[in-house]
Amino acid sequence: MPAARKNRDQPWLMRTYSGHSSARASNALYRTNLAKGQTGLSVAFDLPTQTGYDADSPLARGEVGKVGVPISSIEDMDQLFDQIPLDQMNTSMTINATAAWLLSLYIGLAQRRGIDPTRLSGTTQNDIIKEYLSRGTYIYPPGPSMRLIADTINYTVRHVPKWNPTNICSYHLQEAGATPVQELAYALCTAMAVLDRVKASGEIASEAFPQVVERISFFVNAGIRFVEECCKLRAFGEMWDELTLSRYQVADPKLRRFRYGVQVNSLGLTEPQPENNVQRIVLEMMSVVLSKRARARAIQLPAWNEAMGLPRPWDQQWALRMQQVMAFETDLLEYDDILDGSPVIAAKVSELIEGAKREIENVEAQGGIIAAIESGYIKRELVGSHMNRLRAIESGDLKIIGVNCFQETAESPLTVGSDGAIMKTDPAAEREQIERLQAHRKNRNDAEVRAALQGLSDAARSGENIMPSSIRCALAGVSTGEWGDSLRAVFGEFRPPTGIDIAIDSREVLGKKDRVTDLRTRVASTGNALGRPLKLLVGKPGLDGHSNGAEQVAVKARDVGFEVVYDGIRLTPQQIAQAAQEEGVHMVGLSILSGSHMELVESVLQELRLRDLSNVPVIAGGIIPREDADKLVALGVRAVYTPKDFNLNAIMEDMVNVIRECNGLERFALPQ
Amino acid sequence: MSPVNPVNLPDPEQLAVRIMRGERAAVASGLNLLDNKLAEARNRSASLLASLTGERWLNDGHLIGVTGPPGAGKSSLVSAMIREWRLSGRTVGVLAVDPSSRPELGGGALLGDRIRIKNSSHDEGLFIRSLANRNQLGGVATEVWPMSWLLLACFDIVVIETVGVGQTEIDIAEIGDTVCYVAQPASGDTIQYLKSGIIEIPDIFAVNKSDLGAPARKTASEIGRSASRQDRRENWDYPVCLVSATMNTGIKPFHDHFDRHRKFLANAGLLDKLRIRHQSAWVMRLLKEEFGTFGLELAGGQTVIGERLRENRFNQFEEYERMRKHILSRFLSVNQPSSLTTKEHLDEQIIV
Incomplete structure (x- = not known):
């Protein structure tokens, strides 16, 4: 076997999306990962940090340190990067609504350590637009959000030139159900909206504008249909090249390159037979490295057990090793683009480009991406695509091994450990973080804090760039919640579109007709027996904004005849119980994906009892490990649905039976 | 399967007292009752409304x-x-x-x-x-x-x-x-x-x-x-x-x-007039919806009903309850008693 060629291409940046419990614990994890050959960092923040709340805010209860690291002030940032040289590291931060703040903390920390910010490199995700469509960690309305994005771009282009200030995300669009064509179209529309906004701000001279265009990078998803995905990335490159030339007159082709990072698809990872996720992840990675012209700049891979809970260090190591085998063992990096000249690939790329161009024209005709989001158009399109996917899984047209076919399995030795093969966050993390934050508040100079916050409010009102005053806040020891609240007071908070906007016409996507007709009869007759139509409350307690699952259940329940009160995201347990009472519902459905299900569901049950509503059944859905599901049932939850319950009709049948049982009616038999 | 009433229905008079005290739980439960189409719930709804009604409605x-x-x-x-x-x-x-x-x-x-x-x-x-x-x-x-x-x-x-x-x-x-x-x-x-x-x-x-x-x-x-x-x-x-x-x-x-x-x-003295007119219209509509034109005739026809409502204008729901019971008894004397009560549960029986 010949030795590897010497002049191989440089591999991409290898990262693992991680962070949990506390800055100290995450720092230890980062240093271990770097020692294992990881070449960049990818910071996961907890939900209070992502949505601009302090750890001791009532809304943050149960969420501190759960899905990522809590960063309450510059002191936490300092601890997170303890013994990590900022000028040599490439740090990616998955942060959006509070991106300007976390970047300010990072720049402030560099200044404090005597490092010139021009030497910092990395990425802030900072694509707030997609937060309205998926993910849901928005804070402010679209107008101020666009302004925050523009401010960070305007600032970094001049003062932190190696930074990627925004990572336009098609990733989350795919998670929300987008087809490749929709992904291409909506991501490029978002990029245009951002660039247009920066241009309109007039802060950058027009001769320097190509540098702004060059700093726009993308964050892309790659699914299991890897040939099509590979073509999608080639299409992205071609379309971006054309668009930056024609719309923004960028003459230098180097500045027109489509630069992107990848996290491969989590939507397709399965809870049954989770070991199969390993080959899924490798195949998905293939699509973003295969074609040299369309190769990713940075890759982070999920762990095989992500659908079950938080991965352990060993699981993350396995994901990193997949990248290393691809980069260092295979001969992939020895060749030029191996897909150039293939007529099959070229035809598929053109097909995708044509479809995407049509959809871009469609969105532009509606006044651009912001208008199309505000009118609910994009959300309806995505929910429609997602329902199509679910229907295909239900019908078996879309095969998912171990889920809707080949379900037989021997017992897996991978999942038998006493830890259930997942990691638990430190239960003391929340209390410790609150103590740490409260101690920090006592240790800072109050006059400086007040002056810095005043400067921030003034900048927010006057329209002056938000970054200098935010960096001053960072250095003064302002907390994440104080920064978030100051801007909330000026910008207001975004209210999501009404439930009507997710009311798509789903006649086409209901699944098997007989079963739906049967379900509708069951729902209607149970309503008749109880005297009024069945009414369901769907809501998400806590800060987690991934609303796709809750919306699917709401739409499906509406379609089989429920009257559904959709109460949206970021609810306190008290609000949910109050809504259940005021609305007179027959059932409460909770969706939680942040891992805070134990605390949140328990609080909801307690609030319901306080209102004498313990007879209203509660069901829960989300990424909930089996062991926790059993505990929830013991607490009084009537049913727990996890990603392995993909059949919405079966969930609906079960829900009707739960309501019947709770009201002294006999259960319906299983359908034939 | 004989129709059973699985729903715990609240006592209307007690509920009315709690609602007027502004208890949220009672308000919620009152709204549930008014929404309920079971025969017994309709009876209790009418009593609840009759207990709640009064001059306050025309002034506050x-x-x-x-x-x-x-x-x-x-x-x-x-x-x-x-x-x-x-x-x-x-x-x-x-x-x-x-x-x-x-x-x-x-x-x-x-x-x-x-x-x-x-x-x-x-x-x-x-x-x-x-x-x-x-x-x-x-x-x-x-x-x-x-x-x-x-x-x-x-x-x-x-x-x-x-x-x-x-x-x-x-x-x-x-x-x-x-x-x-x-x-x-x-x-x-x-x-x-x-x-x-x-x-x-x-x-x-x-x-x-x-x-x-x-x-x-x-x-x-x-x-x-x-x-x-x-x-x-x-x-x-x-x-x-x-x-x-x-x-x-x-x-x-x-x-x-x-x-x-x-x-x-x-x-201008219009507020109570407006509310009385609205209540009459609603009572008429509800009687018609439940019993049809034939039912209205059994109670003496629209004109007579309108007059009776005007006479008892501060308590139209009490009047409504009286008329409803009257029509029901007249109905039951001309129809088979079972037809009205089982109608609510027909669908249920077909399914089970």
Whole structure:
């Protein structure tokens, strides 16, 4: 076997999306990962940090340190990067609504350590637009959000030139159900909206504008249909090249390159037979490295057990090793683009480009991406695509091994450990973080804090760039919640579109007709027996904004005849119980994906009892490990649905039976 | 399987006392009862309404209907109005009505107004119930009438929000003391309705999204011109307000018109007349819905019923309950007793 060629291409940046419990614990994890050959960092923040709340805010209860690291002030940032040289590291931060703040903390920390910010490199995700469509960690309305994005771009282009200030995300669009064509179209529309906004701000001279265009990078998803995905990335490159030339007159082709990072698809990872996720992840990675012209700049891979809970260090190591085998063992990096000249690939790329161009024209005709989001158009399109996917899984047209076919399995030795093969966050993390934050508040100079916050409010009102005053806040020891609240007071908070906007016409996507007709009869007759139509409350307690699952259940329940009160995201347990009472519902459905299900569901049950509503059944859905599901049932939850319950009709049948049982009616038999 | 009643129904008299004390749990349970179609629940609903009714209804509170085309921003505007009322210490009950899907599509509904109306903080002085219109003729579910009167027994302000698509406005005008129409800038809907005369003229107009500038001002002036119709009330000026719920501008002057209109109705002696007329219309409609024209004849026909309601104008629901029982007994004497009671459970029997 010949030795590897010497002049191989440089591999991409290898990262693992991680962070949990506390800055100290995450720092230890980062240093271990770097020692294992990881070449960049990818910071996961907890939900209070992502949505601009302090750890001791009532809304943050149960969420501190759960899905990522809590960063309450510059002191936490300092601890997170303890013994990590900022000028040599490439740090990616998955942060959006509070991106300007976390970047300010990072720049402030560099200044404090005597490092010139021009030497910092990395990425802030900072694509707030997609937060309205998926993910849901928005804070402010679209107008101020666009302004925050523009401010960070305007600032970094001049003062932190190696930074990627925004990572336009098609990733989350795919998670929300987008087809490749929709992904291409909506991501490029978002990029245009951002660039247009920066241009309109007039802060950058027009001769320097190509540098702004060059700093726009993308964050892309790659699914299991890897040939099509590979073509999608080639299409992205071609379309971006054309668009930056024609719309923004960028003459230098180097500045027109489509630069992107990848996290491969989590939507397709399965809870049954989770070991199969390993080959899924490798195949998905293939699509973003295969074609040299369309190769990713940075890759982070999920762990095989992500659908079950938080991965352990060993699981993350396995994901990193997949990248290393691809980069260092295979001969992939020895060749030029191996897909150039293939007529099959070229035809598929053109097909995708044509479809995407049509959809871009469609969105532009509606006044651009912001208008199309505000009118609910994009959300309806995505929910429609997602329902199509679910229907295909239900019908078996879309095969998912171990889920809707080949379900037989021997017992897996991978999942038998006493830890259930997942990691638990430190239960003391929340209390410790609150103590740490409260101690920090006592240790800072109050006059400086007040002056810095005043400067921030003034900048927010006057329209002056938000970054200098935010960096001053960072250095003064302002907390994440104080920064978030100051801007909330000026910008207001975004209210999501009404439930009507997710009311798509789903006649086409209901699944098997007989079963739906049967379900509708069951729902209607149970309503008749109880005297009024069945009414369901769907809501998400806590800060987690991934609303796709809750919306699917709401739409499906509406379609089989429920009257559904959709109460949206970021609810306190008290609000949910109050809504259940005021609305007179027959059932409460909770969706939680942040891992805070134990605390949140328990609080909801307690609030319901306080209102004498313990007879209203509660069901829960989300990424909930089996062991926790059993505990929830013991607490009084009537049913727990996890990603392995993909059949919405079966969930609906079960829900009707739960309501019947709770009201002294006999259960319906299983359908034939 | 014989029809059993699995639902625990509350005692109407006790419930009425608790509702008038403003207990939230009782309000919720009262609304559930008024929504319930089981025969026993209908009996108890009638008693509940009879126990709640009285002179207070003709003097206190303010019943406000807000309607307008989809997308005009009604919920956001209602949310801004609620903020003002709550700041002035008044309690608010809201009925938010959304359309149901067609019966052949399952008849379900997605009720999303609650998200837009509620404030992010917990508020004991605000109560929101979402309702589906259940495809009923006129666009507003029959249940809205009694529910709004129940809320009036314990909240200072009661707001009914409906989507205005064609006929809905007819109904809302027959419920509210004050009807507000929220218009969408640069849309001709409002003016068309006004000119066609199919709606009673709303008392207050709001042109939302005034931040759009010229199109909003144009729509406002067009409405101002079109609102001169014969059914205008003398001495009321039918204000047209430019507001922006999202920018929070123009809300205060707009809001002041509601109090002004209520004072106008009270001073002109119109408020009780209006409410008596609305209650009569509802009682008539409910009797007709339950028993048909034949049933109305059994009670002496529309004219006689109308007279009896006018005689007992402070307690029309008591009168309603009496007439209902009367018709029921007459019905049972001409029909087989089983047919009425089992009808409710026919579907259930087919399934089980």
